[in-house]
Amino acid sequence: MKLLASFLSLACLLFRSAAAAPAPAWQFVEKGLSGIVGLEAIVVSPTLVVMFDRATNDPLHTPDGKVAWGSLWNLETNEVTALKLITDSFCASGSILSNGTMVSVGGNIPAAQDLNQTGALDGRMGLRLFGPCLDPNGKGEGCTIFEDLETLQLAETRWYTSTVRLFDGSLMVVGGIHESTPFYNTDPVNSFEFFPKKDGGVPRPSDFLARTVPVNLFPRVFALPDGTVFMLANNQTIIYDVETNTETPLPDLPNGQRVSNPFDGTAALLPLSPPLYEAEILACGGSTKSDQTPVEELSAQDPATDQCARLTLTPAGIAKGWVVEHMPQGRMMPEMILMPNGQVMIINGGLTGYAAVASIGVPFGNSNAANPIGTPVLYTPSAALGSRFSQKGLPTTDIPRMYHSTVTLTPQGNLLLAGNNPNGNVTFVPPGQPGVLFVRCEIHVFFLYSWHFREFRVQTLDPPFMQTARPTLTNVPSKIAFNERFTIDVNIPAGLSTSSIKVALMDLGFSTHAFHSSNRLVFMDFVLSANKRSLTITSPPNNRVYPPGPAYIFVTVGDSTSVGAHVMVGSGANPPVPDQGVPL
Numbered sequence: 112m113k114l115l116a117s118f119l120s121l122a123c124l125l126f127r128s129a130a131a132a133p134a135p136a137w138q139f140v141e142k143g144l145s146g147i148v149g150l151e152a153i154v155v156s157p158t159l160v161v162m163f164d165r166a167t168n169d170p171l172h173t174p175d176g177k178v179a180w181g182s183l184w185n186l187e188t189n190e191v192t193a194l195k196l197i198t199d200s201f202c203a204s205g206s207i208l209s210n211g212t213m214v215s216v217g218g219n220i221p222a223a224q225d226l227n228q229t230g231a232l233d234g235r236m237g238l239r240l241f242g243p244c245l246d247p248n249g250k251g252e253g254c255t256i257f258e259d260l261e262t263l264q265l266a267e268t269r270w271y272t273s274t275v276r277l278f279d280g281s282l283m284v285v286g287g288i289h290e291s292t293p294f295y296n297t298d299p300v301n302s303f304e305f306f307p308k309k310d311g312g313v314p315r316p317s318d319f320l321a322r323t324v325p326v327n328l329f330p331r332v333f334a335l336p337d338g339t340v341f342m343l344a345n346n347q348t349i350i351y352d353v354e355t356n357t358e359t360p361l362p363d364l365p366n367g368q369r370v371s372n373p374f375d376g377t378a379a380l381l382p383l384s385p386p387l388y389e390a391e392i393l394a395c396g397g398s399t400k401s402d403q404t405p406v407e408e409l410s411a412q413d414p415a416t417d418q419c420a421r422l423t424l425t426p427a428g429i430a431k432g433w434v435v436e437h438m439p440q441g442r443m444m445p446e447m448i449l450m451p452n453g454q455v456m457i458i459n460g461g462l463t464g465y466a467a468v469a470s471i472g473v474p475f476g477n478s479n480a481a482n483p484i485g486t487p488v489l490y491t492p493s494a495a496l497g498s499r500f501s502q503k504g505l506p507t508t509d510i511p512r513m514y515h516s517t518v519t520l521t522p523q524g525n526l527l528l529a530g531n532n533p534n535g536n537v538t539f540v541p542p543g544q545p546g547v548l549f550v551r552c553e554i555h556v557f558f559l560y561s562w563h564f565r566e567f568r569v570q571t572l573d574p575p576f577m578q579t580a581r582p583t584l585t586n587v588p589s590k591i592a593f594n595e596r597f598t599i600d601v602n603i604p605a606g607l608s609t610s611s612i613k614v615a616l617m618d619l620g621f622s623t624h625a626f627h628s629s630n631r632l633v634f635m636d637f638v639l640s641a642n643k644r645s646l647t648i649t650s651p652p653n654n655r656v657y658p659p660g661p662a663y664i665f666v667t668v669g670d671s672t673s674v675g676a677h678v679m680v681g682s683g684a685n686p687p688v689p690d691q692g693v694p695l
């Protein structure tokens with residue numbers, strides 16, 4: 112075995128040195144170990160990502176010797192530090208408020224066998240606050256998770272709930288399940304609530320959530336540019352008016368496609384552009400299985416759907432209905448990430464099966480899904496129907512990112528990938544099932560491993576421009592108001608075409624369970640100075656087009672995107688904040 116390994120290592124080395132210096136290309140790069148399974152991830156500063164797992168038996172420990180289930184990943188040093196939490200953040204969601212504080216919402220009851228090593232409390236009504244983290248060194252020193260079980264609690268117990276930041280900078284919390292159940296939503300929380308609380312903290316009942324059980328966990332919810340909220344659960348959609356508490360049904364997803372957990376497809380609000388900021392929703396993957404199928408009849412080998420459906424949320428677009436297109440392959444548990452140039456990266460997931468752990472008739476090991484897909488797909492919204500998907504030039508990774516994995520755009524402009532664990536806790540030995548072995552050529556060493564264990568390896572997916580000179584931004588204001596003109600300095604390397612410039616204002620979103628909530632891209636109008644050294648940019652017209660809170664400004668010149676510059680959009684005041692700017 113050892114001999115074989117050395118032979119293969121040598122072959123690897125020879126192969127690598129024989130290859131010519133490669134042209135800039137997309138590449139996966141391993142960055143180190145996350146210490147916990149990164150099953151939720153959110154960028155919280157230009158250098159830091161918060162990750163959460165369940166309170167279980169992760170190897171990372173807090174300074175007091177307890178097992179950690181929260182961590183801070185440093186994008187500059189690739190180091191991880193433990194965060195001390197009080198409650199179990201398992202299968203929570205989250206977002207950042209108008210004042211820059213990140214809130215982790217909901218969670219689970221910690222497993223009894225793990226209590227001794229974690230000390231975690233019931234997290235189902237959890238509200239965990241972090242930051243804004245102002246450590247000038249960017250290392251997050253002194254930045255902690257704040258929990259107060261007396262004053263900071265949801266009104267209902269919620270596991271698998273969704274969260275989105277609204278036009279007033281507060282969070283809307285949508286649906287979930289009261290108790291742990293293994294697969295379908297059999298104990299639904301058919302209501303909405305808010306943080307900070309509205310209506311004196313009384314949840315609002317929802318017919319939409321009641322209609323969409325049992326496949327309505329982690330509803331896909333989006334704040335629209337007029338302040339209403341689009342929701343997609345199971346195969347049904349509505350627009351919810353927060354201010355009048357009314358639900359307006361929209362057309363079902365066609366052809367039986369269902370996209371919320373446990374039939375996880377995903378959905379995105381496509382980039383918004385001036386002057387009209389017309390909203391379009393893209394829903395991809397998931398399953399076309401009937402939501403009445405008994406769990407015993409489901410198999411990890413059932414094919415996921417390759418369907419994407421796209422709806423324009425104008426009267427004409429709604430009348431036209433969903434437009435259907437097809438990904439190169441079916442995907443269960445994909446995630447969609449808006450890229451600063453307006454493309455959408457469809458990444459992670461597998462060809463077959465469902466979400467959740469060991470809860471269907473024919474699982475694969477403990478996994479309800481199988482056949483991980485290592486190659487992402489780029490979707491170009493502005494291309495002609497039929498030619499929007501491409502895998503050309505995109506690399507393939509053999510690190511599976513299936514259930515309990517995450518991906519997020521970083522301020523550096525690449526994607527950060529973490530997690531994967533279709534098991535109830537962190538398994539250090541194979542669960543005794545047939546394993547699929549991957550062989551991998553990496554710094555002359557071969558690793559053999561089975562994909563359906565826990566995954567601690569962190570990766571980035573780097574765009575080709577990361578190997579070239581990129582535009583740089585300087586003198587970016589730390590705060591911008593709505594409908595405001597401001598000027599930044601830009602350095603554009605020779606060779607980039609200034610005839611194609613895009614200026615994107617982005618919320619990088621929160622990654623959990625095949626959904627990237629609050630992810631948003633608003634393109635901004637701009638004028639490039641005659642000497643091509645500064646951009647005068649017009650911010651979004653009002654707080655409904657971009658819900659007030661932190662953002663990153665990315666400038667794409669030709670094929671190359673700058674590092675994102677952190678800005679606070681709006682006043683940075685605590686929510687709820689009043690309407691600002693000019694109406695559309």
Ligand SMILES: *[C@@H]1O[C@H](CO)[C@@H](O)[C@H](O)[C@H]1NC(C)=O
Nearest residue numbers: 176177224225226227228229
């Ligand atoms: C709990 O942990 C302590 C050490 O931290 C150990 O001595 C004790 O045996 C553990 N109890 C159980 C029930 O695992």
Ligand SMILES: *[C@@H]1O[C@H](CO)[C@@H](O)[C@H](O)[C@H]1NC(C)=O
Nearest residue numbers: 346363364365366367368402
């Ligand atoms: C959506 O699902 C429901 C219930 O599962 C079904 O009755 C309905 O026909 C589906 N809609 C479409 C357009 O397939």
Ligand SMILES: *[C@@H]1O[C@H](CO)[C@@H](O)[C@H](O)[C@H]1NC(C)=O
Nearest residue numbers: 167168224225534535536537
């Ligand atoms: C992991 O979960 C299994 C049950 O799924 C349990 O038997 C085992 O004790 C757990 N291990 C740890 C370390 O918590």
Ligand SMILES: *[C@@H]1O[C@H](CO)[C@@H](O)[C@H](O)[C@H]1NC(C)=O
Nearest residue numbers: 208210212242243307685686
């Ligand atoms: C942000 O607002 C929330 C909600 O009002 C509040 O709990 C939190 O303390 C605020 N953060 C800061 C840093 O003031």
